[in-house]
Amino acid sequence: MNGGKKxxxxxxxxxxxxxxxxxxxxxxxxALKVLRELGVRPEQLPWIRASDPIAxxxxxxxxxxxxxxxxxxxxxxxxxxxxxxxx
Amino acid sequence: xxxxEKVIKGVKFGILSSEMIRKMSVTAIVTPEVYDENGIxxxxxxxxxxxxxxxxxxRCATCGNTLAQCPxxxxxxxxxxxxxxxxxxxxxxxxxxxxxRSCNRVKVTEEDVxxxxxxxxxxxxxWPQLANSLVEFVRQxxxxxxxxxxxxARQFKVKLEKPATFIEEGGRGKLYPDVIKQWLSNIPSSDxxxxxxxxxxxRPEWMIINVLPVPPIAVRPSIVLETGMRAEDDLTHKLxxxxxxxxxxxxxxxxxxxxxxxxxxxxxxxxxVMTYIDNELPGVPVAKRRSGMPLKTLAQRLKGxxxxxRGNLSGKRVDFSARTVISPDPNLDINxxxxxxxxxxxxxxxEYVTPWNIDKMREYVLNGPYKWPGANYVVDPSGRRLDLRxxxxxxxxxxxxxxxxxVERHLVDGDVALFNRQPSLHRMSIMAHRxxxxxxxxxxxxxxxxxxxxxxxxxxxxxxxAPQTVEARAEAEELLLVEKQILxxxxxxxxxxGIQDYISxxxxxxxxxxxxxxxxxxxxxxxxxxxxxxxxxxxxxPVEAWTGKQIFSLLLPEDFNFIGETKLxxxxxxxxxxxxxxxxxxxxxxGKVLAGVVDKTVIGSQQPKSLMHYLxxxxxxxxxxxxxxxxxxxxxxxIEMVGFxxxxxxxxxxxxxxxxxxxxxxxxxxxxxxxxxxxxAGQLEPVPGRTLSETLEIRILDVLARARDESxxxxxxxxxxxxxxxxxxxxxxxxxxxxxxxxxxxxxxxxVRGERIWRGYMGRxxxxxxxxxxxxxxxxxxxxxxxxxxxxxxxxxxxxxxREGLVDTAVRTSQSGYMQRRLINALQDLYVEYDMSVRxxxxxxxxxxxxxxxxxPRKTAFGKAVDVDRIIVKNVGWRMSL
Ligand SMILES: [Mg+2]
Ligand SMILES: [Zn+2]
Ligand SMILES: [Zn+2]
Numbered sequence: 021m022n023g024g025k026k027x028x029x030x031x032x033x034x035x036x037x038x039x040x041x042x043x044x045x046x047x048x049x050x051a052l053k054v055l056r057e058l059g060v061r062p063e064q065l066p067w068i069r070a071s072d073p074i075a076x077x078x079x080x081x082x083x084x085x086x087x088x089x090x091x092x093x094x095x096x097x098x099x100x101x102x103x104x105x106x107x
Numbered sequence: 108x109x110x111x112e113k114v115i116k117g118v119k120f121g122i123l124s125s126e127m128i129r130k131m132s133v134t135a136i137v138t139p140e141v142y143d144e145n146g147i148x149x150x151x152x153x154x155x156x157x158x159x160x161x162x163x164x165x166r167c168a169t170c171g172n173t174l175a176q177c178p179x180x181x182x183x184x185x186x187x188x189x190x191x192x193x194x195x196x197x198x199x200x201x202x203x204x205x206x207x208r209s210c211n212r213v214k215v216t217e218e219d220v221x222x223x224x225x226x227x228x229x230x231x232x233x234w235p236q237l238a239n240s241l242v243e244f245v246r247q248x249x250x251x252x253x254x255x256x257x258x259x260a261r262q263f264k265v266k267l268e269k270p271a272t273f274i275e276e277g278g279r280g281k282l283y284p285d286v287i288k289q290w291l292s293n294i295p296s297s298d299x300x301x302x303x304x305x306x307x308x309x310r311p312e313w314m315i316i317n318v319l320p321v322p323p324i325a326v327r328p329s330i331v332l333e334t335g336m337r338a339e340d341d342l343t344h345k346l347x348x349x350x351x352x353x354x355x356x357x358x359x360x361x362x363x364x365x366x367x368x369x370x371x372x373x374x375x376x377x378x379x380v381m382t383y384i385d386n387e388l389p390g391v392p393v394a395k396r397r398s399g400m401p402l403k404t405l406a407q408r409l410k411g412x413x414x415x416x417r418g419n420l421s422g423k424r425v426d427f428s429a430r431t432v433i434s435p436d437p438n439l440d441i442n443x444x445x446x447x448x449x450x451x452x453x454x455x456x457x458e459y460v461t462p463w464n465i466d467k468m469r470e471y472v473l474n475g476p477y478k479w480p481g482a483n484y485v486v487d488p489s490g491r492r493l494d495l496r497x498x499x500x501x502x503x504x505x506x507x508x509x510x511x512x513x514v515e516r517h518l519v520d521g522d523v524a525l526f527n528r529q530p531s532l533h534r535m536s537i538m539a540h541r542x543x544x545x546x547x548x549x550x551x552x553x554x555x556x557x558x559x560x561x562x563x564x565x566x567x568x569x570x571x572x573a574p575q576t577v578e579a580r581a582e583a584e585e586l587l588l589v590e591k592q593i594l595x596x597x598x599x600x601x602x603x604x605g606i607q608d609y610i611s612x613x614x615x616x617x618x619x620x621x622x623x624x625x626x627x628x629x630x631x632x633x634x635x636x637x638x639x640x641x642x643x644x645x646x647x648x649p650v651e652a653w654t655g656k657q658i659f660s661l662l663l664p665e666d667f668n669f670i671g672e673t674k675l676x677x678x679x680x681x682x683x684x685x686x687x688x689x690x691x692x693x694x695x696x697x698g699k700v701l702a703g704v705v706d707k708t709v710i711g712s713q714q715p716k717s718l719m720h721y722l723x724x725x726x727x728x729x730x731x732x733x734x735x736x737x738x739x740x741x742x743x744x745x746i747e748m749v750g751f752x753x754x755x756x757x758x759x760x761x762x763x764x765x766x767x768x769x770x771x772x773x774x775x776x777x778x779x780x781x782x783x784x785x786x787x788a789g790q791l792e793p794v795p796g797r798t799l800s801e802t803l804e805i806r807i808l809d810v811l812a813r814a815r816d817e818s819x820x821x822x823x824x825x826x827x828x829x830x831x832x833x834x835x836x837x838x839x840x841x842x843x844x845x846x847x848x849x850x851x852x853x854x855x856x857x858x859v860r861g862e863r864i865w866r867g868y869m870g871r872x873x874x875x876x877x878x879x880x881x882x883x884x885x886x887x888x889x890x891x892x893x894x895x896x897x898x899x900x901x902x903x904x905x906x907x908x909x910r911e912g913l914v915d916t917a918v919r920t921s922q923s924g925y926m927q928r929r930l931i932n933a934l935q936d937l938y939v940e941y942d943m944s945v946r947x948x949x950x951x952x953x954x955x956x957x958x959x960x961x962x963x964p965r966k967t968a969f970g971k972a973v974d975v976d977r978i979i980v981k982n983v984g985w986r987m988s989l
């Protein structure tokens with residue numbers, strides 16, 4: 021790890037950036053609940069790559085589900101889910 | 108008819124093998140001759156009778172059916188040497204690169220093949236995209252191997268020479284199709300799977316053609332010209348070419364001709380088979396007819412706008428439709444469409460005869476096909492159709508009519524029909540109207556429905572469709588009727604509303620100074636079929652008089668409140684309180700107009716949060732449509748009473764105004780000169796991110812634009828408040844202050860690509876100027892107005908700017924049309940689920956809540972689901988803050 025510390029700090033700053041919405045990695049129970057409520061198979065959710073900086077930062081593995089809470093011009097806050105895929 | 112019903116579970120595409128082609132063939136095609144000297148098709152030629160019936164009355168030599176029943180039958184042609192199918196060149200190239208030249212296995216170790224195969228099988232159904240990237244990875248890995256992991260043979264690089272020649276560099280040189288076919292047929296099926304092929308339906312050796320299917324004649328019918336000459340289809344021509352080339356090659360092979368000759372003939376066969384499949388291949392000479400027209404071969408039949416997919420499958424032509432020029436009719440309802448008798452007597456609606464309508468139906472039948480309202484056909488209970496044109500005794504037929512018959516009657520008043528104008532860009536481009544059959548040859552529509560169709564009457568044509576079933580008519584009336592489309596889903600507000608004279612008329616009627624006599628009031632109220640009480644006159648002596656506001660108020664519901672600034676409320680005429688002198692704040696309390704006038708912001712189309720918008724959302728679309736019908740007729744009647752027009756004198760600038768405007772322009776010229784001097788002296792401060800000369804241009808444009816606006820404002824200032832041109836601009840009926848400026852003050856800067864015009868001669872646009880002249884008039888500033896007229900040089904600049912405008916619109920429409928097409932293709936199957944999420948037809952989630960807030964924009968006020976201000980005004984009658 022050359023200059024590991026520096027790169028980590030830059031990476032962590034992604035979370036603080038105002039244009040990056042809040043991402044939360046769901047537990048297995050939470051994920052199952054979400055899927056049941058939405059009535060979908062996991063791959064029917066929008067996808068996010070495991071290599072996506074935010075997914076890496078959360079330590080998300082393929083098969084996980086991430087909740088995204090973003091500010092919305094119409095609804096105030098809107099909640100979306102992403103299914104983590106290989107890549 | 109069918110003995111057992113089958114359900115289609117899926118469709119799978121594959122490649123035909125040589126055996127399949129031979130098996131489905133009814134005859135081998137062996138000769139390039141088509142007809143004998145008597146014009147009879149030759150057996151074994153491309154028009155062999157066994158390929159299907161051509162002429163009506165004949166029976167098929169293969170299946171024994173007549174023309175209508177015979178599906179046509181394939182033949183086949185054995186090629187002397189195999190050729191490459193041009194559609195599979197890329198697949199063949201990939202396979203040649205990824206497999207061994209000697210043992211023909213995929214160049215990946217045995218263990219890897221097994222591993223990839225099991226992975227691929229697991230991925231295929233659930234993760235098709237991942238399966239594809241796995242295949243891509245295997246292909247690349249295999250192509251990179253320099254040595255075969257199975258037999259150890261050294262590999263050579265295979266090169267593709269477009270369009271269809273493969274070269275093994277350093278190895279065998281040119282790979283001939285027969286060699287390739289041998290190679291491909293040696294690849295084990297188990298290896299093909301990891302390369303992304305399904306060997307069950309697509310063995311790679313089938314990509315090399317050695318038997319060519321010859322399509323049935325039904326696919327390529329010949330046309331008999333008026334001269335009696337036979338014109339063959341392009342495909343037939345091409346097939347004959349192929350057979351000729353094949354014959355020559357066969358002869359050369361049999362006679363042991365030199366290799367070069369054989370190779371040449373083989374190439375020729377390859378060319379013909381290639382262009383038979385696709386005649387627009389890059390780098391391949393196009394096969395042409397004798398007239399020089401390129402042949403339309405297989406790919407050309409499918410491709411493009413007129414092709415099988417876009418032209419025939421996605422786009423369909425329909426019956427029960429009509430098309431003609433449109434024209435306006437202010438006497439119709441907004442829900443109506445005027446239909447010419449001629450159209451009404453051609454379009455029919457099937458009506459089932461019942462005891463309740465039998466008298467009416469008898470009347471229709473009695474009138475027959477040539478008298479409106481009549482009928483064109485009668486269908487009896489057994490399904491037999493009677494064409495009334497050929498029925499001798501209509502009276503007898505009418506009397507024999509019984510419940511159970513169906514009468515295909517003419518279109519009559521009150522029928523619903525779908526009305527459409529292209530380009531159909533949004534849902535309001537097709538709306539249902541109630542039919543009014545009228546004399547004349549044009550479709551007539553109410554002017555208020557022009558905006559949703561984007562129609563005008565400079566020659567526009569529109570289409571009319573007559574729905575044929577009760578269900579279709581009910582659906583059209585409930586969902587597509589004009590009044591149900593008043594509110595646009597694009598933004599919260601009505602898209603249908605007042606335009607042009609409706610607005611001018613509304614303004615003139617509701618002016619403070621408008622006083623109407625009893626006769627005038629009666630006239631106005633009669634035009635809208637008013638039957639209530641006439642209100643108390645506002646003025647009692649010397650004669651009784653009513654205000655326009657009083658009359659307009661009669662159209663408003665009695666519990667309706669509204670407060671809003673009108674378009675006129677700006678500048679010195681701005682009104683913000685109830686006690687304002689200028690009368691530009693519209694105040695409606697309990698259905699009475701207390702103050703203010705009616706203009707675009709009150710009754711205009713595409714005006715959210717207007718009086719009309721709230722009237723519609725709160726009282727319903729039916730009430731809204733009724734309001735429009737009545738108000739617009741009222742306004743038009745009033746404008747007819749007082750007269751409203753414009754003349755040249757109305758845009759003639761006052762002398763004083765013109766002098767002041769001229770001074771403004773002159774001083775701006777001075778300013779520009781100063782800027783140019785500063786620029787030449789290098790004293791100009793550049794705008795950040797711009798060069799010095801760009802800065803100069805920006806500053807000059809800015810100075811001149813301000814000068815134009817100022818001189819325009821000066822001229823407008825001098826215009827009387829009653830000037831009709833100014834009235835139209837102020838109320839929003841037509842035109843803007845900029846239009847008035849250009850007509851009576853200055854035309855202003857003409858531009859091309861957003862810059863002052865500079866192209867032309869070296870350093871100058873026209874030889875009338877000195878090179879390097881940067882002054883306003885040398886670069887397209889027009890100080891004349893349309894009223895004064897343009898000098899020849901000004902005309903030139905104006906034309907240059909005008910041309911750009913025309914080109915822009917042409918380019919924009921084609922580009923946005925293509926974007927629209929792609930968007931529709933991408934979005935057409937999305938729907939809102941009951942849980943308010945947006946999903947695709949595969950159940951994929953697209954939006955978790957529609958628009959994130961699950962709000963229907965049609966039910967909002969300008970996008971806001973709840974409009975607190977309006978709730979207060981609606982109930983209290985007054986807004987707290989303005
Ligand atoms: Mg037009
Ligand atoms: Zn047949
Ligand atoms: Zn090998």
